[in-house]
Amino acid sequence: MKRLLCILMALAMSASLFTACGGDETTTSGGEKEPAVQATPEPTPEPYEANVLTGYEKDADYPEGQRIIAVMVNNITQCRPQRGLSAADMLFEIKVEGGITRFMALFTDYNAIPDIGPIRSARDQFFRLVLPWQPLYVHVGQSVVQAEYITNYSYDEWNLEGKYDSNLIYRDRDRVNWAGNSVATEHTAYTNGQLIADYVERHDVDDRRMYNSTFFDFVDYREPAKELTGEHLEGGASPDAGRVTIRHSQAYRTQFDYDSSLGQYAMAQYYSTKGSYMDTVDENNGQQLMFDNLVILFTDLHTYPGHITDLQYAEYSWGGVGYYCYGGKIERIRWQKGTPLDTLRLVDFETEEPFEINCG
Numbered sequence: 158m159k160r161l162l163c164i165l166m167a168l169a170m171s172a173s174l175f176t177a178c179g180g181d182e183t184t185t186s187g188g189e190k191e192p193a194v195q196a197t198p199e200p201t202p203e204p205y206e207a208n209v210l211t212g213y214e215k216d217a218d219y220p221e222g223q224r225i226i227a228v229m230v231n232n233i234t235q236c237r238p239q240r241g242l243s244a245a246d247m248l249f250e251i252k253v254e255g256g257i258t259r260f261m262a263l264f265t266d267y268n269a270i271p272d273i274g275p276i277r278s279a280r281d282q283f284f285r286l287v288l289p290w291q292p293l294y295v296h297v298g299q300s301v302v303q304a305e306y307i308t309n310y311s312y313d314e315w316n317l318e319g320k321y322d323s324n325l326i327y328r329d330r331d332r333v334n335w336a337g338n339s340v341a342t343e344h345t346a347y348t349n350g351q352l353i354a355d356y357v358e359r360h361d362v363d364d365r366r367m368y369n370s371t372f373f374d375f376v377d378y379r380e381p382a383k384e385l386t387g388e389h390l391e392g393g394a395s396p397d398a399g400r401v402t403i404r405h406s407q408a409y410r411t412q413f414d415y416d417s418s419l420g421q422y423a424m425a426q427y428y429s430t431k432g433s434y435m436d437t438v439d440e441n442n443g444q445q446l447m448f449d450n451l452v453i454l455f456t457d458l459h460t461y462p463g464h465i466t467d468l469q470y471a472e473y474s475w476g477g478v479g480y481y482c483y484g485g486k487i488e489r490i491r492w493q494k495g496t497p498l499d500t501l502r503l504v505d506f507e508t509e510e511p512f513e514i515n516c517g
Contacts, residue, residue, distance in 0.1 A: 205377060209290075209368045210246035210265050212375025212516035219265070224315070224366040226267040226353070227287050229296040230260040231277035234408075234428055236344040237335050241273025243439035243446055247372065251282050252458055254467040256406030259283070263372075267293060267353045267364075271441055274347035275340075276319055276326055279303045282471035285497045291366055293317055295353065297326060297346050300468055302461060310497070314363060317356055319346060325356045335428075335435070373452075373503060374513045382515045385486035389506035398487035401451060410434075413451055415485040421447040422482065449517025451482035452503070454492050479503070483515050 206215045209225060230239055232250070242248060245262035253259050261283040264270050278298035284306055287294070297319040299307070307316050319326040326346045334340050357364050376383050387396025401413045401422070408429040413422035424446040425434040436445045457472040473494040481488045481503070490512050493502045503512040 203379065205379070207371050207375060207378060207516075208246070208265060209371050210263055212371055212373070212378060212514075214378045218269075220268070222365055222367055223266065224293050224364050225287075225290060225368075226264050226270070226293040226295065227283070228262045228264070228270070228273055228348070229277050229279055229283065229294075230262055230273065231275040231344060232258050232260050232409075232426075233344075234430070235334055235338075235340060236275050237426070238438050238440040239274065240347060240440045241271050241349075242437075243442060243444050244269070244271050244273075248446075248448075249283060249286065250403075250405075250411060251280075251471065252405045252409070253280050253282075253469055256409055258405050258409045258411075261287070263287070263292070266350075267357075268350045270348075270350040270353065272347050272349045274326075275344045276346040276348055277343075280469075281306050282469065285471075285473060286494075286501055288312075288497050289500045290368070290372065291315060293353070293357075293362070293364065295319070295325070295348060301464075302468060302470075306497070317353065317362075319348065322356060322360075324359070325352055327352070336430075370500075373501075374511045376513045376515050378516050383483070383513060385481070385483055385488045387486065387488055389489040390487070391489070396486045396488065398482050399485055401453070401482055401487070403453060411437075413448070413482070416447075417485060419447065420484065421449055422451055423447055449483065450514050452479065452514065453482070454479040473497075473501075478506075481512070481514055483517075 207213065208215055208219065230242065242260065242262055246265050247263040249261040250258050259277060259280060262273065276295065276297045278300065279294065279296040280300055281303045284294065284303055288310065293315050295317045307313060317325060326348045328342070328345045329347055330342070330345050332340060332345060356362070385396055387394065390396060399415045403411045405411070408427065410427040412425045412434050414425070415422050424437040426437050427434050438445050454477065456477045458469050461468045461470045474496065476491060476493040479490050479492045481490050489506050491504045491506055491509060493504060503514065504510060505512050
């Protein structure tokens, strides 16, 4: 598209110069008048209007001016399968205490959220990633450190806490897990778009916010997708990434297998009681979770000093190394964050120039 625009610009300039030399009309050697050559107007490019979380072009249903929303979802083995994760625009998985992991699902439009859960408590390693975007933040309970962040950053208005407003959540006390067993009460809390919208109205929550940029730097949706070459991989390793396995701890591992027919990665998780992986499915629809993009970031994780419950601190201020997977290929990158109010940015491994990922 850029090349085409350059050609059109060159043609228009040539035509303008030609007509300027001859005035309003030109004359052939036989004395007959010919109409003046008119300059071809330069086409007006369509404005870039991208979804803040996916990079795709905004559609007619895009909730312009609405805050994005983050929902904390449990991921201990006993609580699986979860509901609503397949509808998320973006999904984060980070280790918390005891070697377990938790999810944070991001949505562009809270009104469109299906039943989602089990909702669980907030952790600061998730909150610090989304704080610059000022999203609505849904959870049930929170760590002592997260409570300090809510206070220090005056986040009470956008902090949707189901523990103190039972109308934000409902309890499915009859649910059973993947093994057919009943679950503890802490694994039974769910919410949805209607309950969230009612909460926003009931508490007069300011759900308005305009975003001038996207969460990541995305390839322009009007351009072809980026192809990964693996030029920065260690030792000239192959860029092929048909299977990607992330080990958070001995018992918590996440695996992604690339499906070339769909152009997406299928998610599975390790079950220590079975000694094998199982597909990660959404209980709402029975569909396996599928992803266009995988972004894997490495950083230092350790227990907060003085917290005997193994409450985990994630170091974001130094940045670090990461990997980006798309189309069955992988590329080594770097990432930067800085303070809690700085946005997360991916950069080229060598030049540290902004690194664009494909829409998805």
